[in-house]
Structure formats: structure tokens, C-alpha cells
Amino acid sequence: MNNHFLSSRRHVLGSGAAAALGLAGWSTARAQAAWPSRPVRFVVPFVPGGTSDIVARTTAQELSRLLPHPVVIDNKAGGGGVPAMQEVARAAADGHTLILGHVGSMAVNPIIFTNAGYDVNRDFAPVTLLAKVPSLFVIHPDVPARNLKEFVAYVRANPGRLNYGSAGNASAGHLAMEYLKLATGMFMTHIPYRGTGPALTDLLAGRTQAFSAGTPALLPHIRSGKLRAIATGTPQRLPSLPDLPTVAESGYKGFESVQWYGVMAPGGTPPELVRRIQEECARALRSPAIAERFASEDAVTGGGPAAEFAAFIRQQQALWKDVVVRARIKAD
Template structure:
């Protein structure tokens, strides 16, 4: 029996549409369940503050709960390995940052994933200035006095960080490199735990973002001696930049963005980027970011991918020169 060509084409189109329907339906109904937003550090730090601020708005916009899951340990490797193996359906995402994306590939010999192949960038969420602080008991009123004191007492002071390859660890090692200071690094499992010891005077210095440090600086429990940005920040107008102190070109900031497991459908990635852009411009997030001197992102995935590549180039060199190793 001969079937008219028009009918054959119609049947073929119907068949193709039927095969594509499950994928189209999966994309159009995303998210169909709560979205797990993994943060590679313990509660209490800038990373969690950024993630929770954005997650709260995404939950409202998407009609599904976007919940933050803190998963500290292993310089972020534990969390990254978990998400790399997650189903690429848009229901598991991770907060990427300078340590996991731009430093670990050059600091760690073996990782159970490839950051460039096993993850796909979605969007940059925020850049947060690094602030360098010391405990008030340290006999130094400013940055110059601190550098002079550490050089006079090499190895006697300890600085804490949120963990190996955290933004604070990298900022302090970079500072040590350019100034010639020597302090011992004490890694913790998050900014919260390391701040507890710094406030108690068990460690003497640290670097973190204003979201975590602001209240303690304002109360006098910590002394801000420098910021890592090119220009001074509005929240600390009297605190100089490291570059101002004679270390030209010094710049370091914390940055955070969303990544998903490789293979996540492009339509889901695009919607997640668009919804993140919308969340970052909500009054709740912009007000919080303004208070913390954070600069919101939200641009396309290609822009975030190019940014990561640029950071990898910068930090691969710093890791080599500063001989940064996991403690």
C-alpha cells in the first residue's frame, strides 16, 4: 500500500515530537522539586550569606524551595565531588568560588573531578572585598605597624581561615608573598569557627568579607588594617588599600557564582541564570549587598566562564610563587 508523502512526513514529525516530549516536558516543568544549593563551607561566612540571600529570592520566584546545604571539608573538594556526581537535572547546584575553581586545580595534586569539564558555569553572583583584620591585642594600630611587627616576630603569629583554598587563606598568602611576612596558617571548617578563635585571641589575624566581619569591626572587637580592593570601600573609608601602602597592583576579592553538573539541559541553565539575575536585583538582596559592600553579578554563563578562566590564570601563578600547599 502506498502512503501519500504528506502523510509520511506528518507521521515522521509526530514521531519526532513524541520522542522529544519527555525532554521538553522536563525542561518546561523545572523545578519539579526542591533545589539543593550546596555551599562548600560551614555556616557563618560570606559564602553562606550570599547563597542564602539569593536562595530566598529564588524560592519565591520559582515556587519551589531552594535550600542551602553547607558541606564543608577538604578545601571544597567534598562538596564539589558530591555535586559532580549529582543528576544533571537542575535540582542540584553549587556555589563556586576562587578556591574551588581557580586555586585547587593548581594546589591539589588529585581531585576526583575536573572543574572545567564536570561543571558548567551558570552566573556570577557577587564580588566581595577582602578585609584584613587583627585582634586588638596585637600591638599594631595600622597596616605598616602590623607588617613591621610580624617581620620582627616571624612565625610567632597565627592567622585563621575558613579552610584550605578559602578566599581568606589565599588573600593572606598573597599578602605574605608581597610583604615578606611569615605567619602560620590555621585552617578551620568555615568562617564562623575561625572567627570564634580570632575573637578569643587564640589566633591573631584573618581576612574575610564585610558580611562576616562588619559587626565585629564596628564594635571594636576586631581592628581592620587594610582592604584588598583597588579602591577604599564605603563601609571603611578610613581603612587604606594594600596597594596604597606601597604594594602596587595588589588586588584580591572574594567572588561567588552558581555552577551545575555538566550535562544539565541548556534551557534549565538559561532559566536559572535569568532567575538569578532577577533575584540579585530584588530589594532584599541589593540592600543586603550594599550593606556588605558586595557587587552583584547575574550576567550570562559565557561571561562567568571567561571570568573563571581569567582567575585561573592569575591564581595559578600566585600558587606557584607563594608555594601554597594544603595544610
């Protein structure tokens, strides 16, 4: 076999490889440019009415305005979010099925559900953080306490007599309350519900005495006087509730608890497509409608790159693993 033949063969193979790479790149770019080619299903692993649903719907409405096809919310509650996560983990990695990730599904469930059938760090691709929402601690007005210090004293004087509700096992509110119990030495009984809405209904009726959730779900009830806010889990006081002390300044230094929500795609979604979805989410979050809504509820808007969101998830996994172990939080 002469050198001229080998050179020609290498030239043909090289040209074919380059063409194949070019075709693959063109296909990826075309798929990215075509997204979305049909309605996008945005799964929320909770019932309507809670903070997670409010954040997701606000974002989806703006994305639907910006994109050629709508973003449709699909509430799939139950099982601590595991069934919803299982379904999305198996979905096509084409950007048309997304799920709302939050502290429970991304940082706590991996610890308490040992056989969930998926790995959150392998089977999901972080896209972008949507919002960090302050955790508020509220009580029913019949509880004889005006602030966190008085509430802690009352609970300690009546151990086991008070109940607190949550949106469900391993929900953000459940975690925040267990964290507060650890910090203060209180003992209360946890009553899990199927979502923030049902939990709020019983709290407003006085069937439970305490609750923690994000500002979107609680501010209207605080302002109407139907609930009493006793502390915020944020490092600083909130512009919307300037007279409300933080847990840290109420005597529990270093305490910080915020709820957070972000967009996750099935694992294997091409990085170029992840970036496209992230950019569209960032564009939606910069809109006046969302900026004003989130600012009115003291939420910190996200929209950053996927790598930044992935690093934040890892940090949250380390933080809440300690709380889960110490509070002995277990699956239902």
C-alpha cells in the first residue's frame, strides 16, 4: 500500500469525520433553536396553593408569554415528591418535561428515601435557581405569645401539647420547623398534610398552632391578622415586615432557613439545551411582572447559570443532611 493511497484515505476519513461532527453540531444547534417545538410540561410535586406552586406558576406564565409554546403546570403531589421525580427522571431529555426542584426533593429526599429509584445528582440536570423565599414562622392568634421568645417559653411549659402542620414530610416548612425545634429545644408534634393549602386551612381554624412557609403563602394572612408572625429565618429583617425579628436576633445566633425553588431537567439533557432553557428563564425573571411580584414578597430572584445552581444544591445537601440526621426525619 503506497503512501499516496494512505494519504488519500486519511483525507477522506478526516473529511468524513469533520462532516459528521459538523452535522452533529448543526443538529444540536437546530434542536436548541427549535425549543420549544410543543408545550412544555412543568411538573410541581405539590398541590396548588403553596409557595412552590406560586413561584412555578408566576414563572410559567411569563415564559408562556415569551416562548412560541406555553409552559403548562402539572401538579403531581404525594409520596414526598418521589413519584413526580421518578416520572421526570424517565422523561425524554429534550427540554419539554421539567420539574420544580426544591430543598426537600433535592437535599432531603436523597437521605430519607434510600430506594427512590433515581439519583438526584445523576438523573437530573440543574438548569437555574428561580427564587429564594424567606421562611416565616407563624402561629395561630389564640396561642398566648407575641414573639419567638414567648412562644418558646410557652411550648417548653406545655411540652407535647402543641402541634405544627407542614405541606408534607420533608417539605421546606417541615425542615424549617424541625431546625427551629433543634435550635430552641422545643417539643411539638408534626402533622404532615398534602400541601400548604390544607395545612393552612387547619392552622387558620386553630386545629394546629404553628407553621412555617414562604412569604407568598403567608403574607396575606399575616396582614389580615388571621395569623401572627413570630420570626423570620432570614439573616436580616424583611422589607415587607420590618418589625419582625429574625430567629438569630431572637437569641439563636447563626440560624438561617430559606426556601428555594429551581428548574431541573432530566439527566442527559444536552448542555446547549440546558443553557437555552436557563437563558429563557433568566429573561422571564427579569420581566417587570415577576420582579415586582417577587420583590413584594421579599423573594430573591435567581436566573443564574446551571453550574451556579448545581454548586448551591451541593451546599444545601450538606447543610440539611445534618438537620435530617439530628432531627431523625424519616420517610412517611
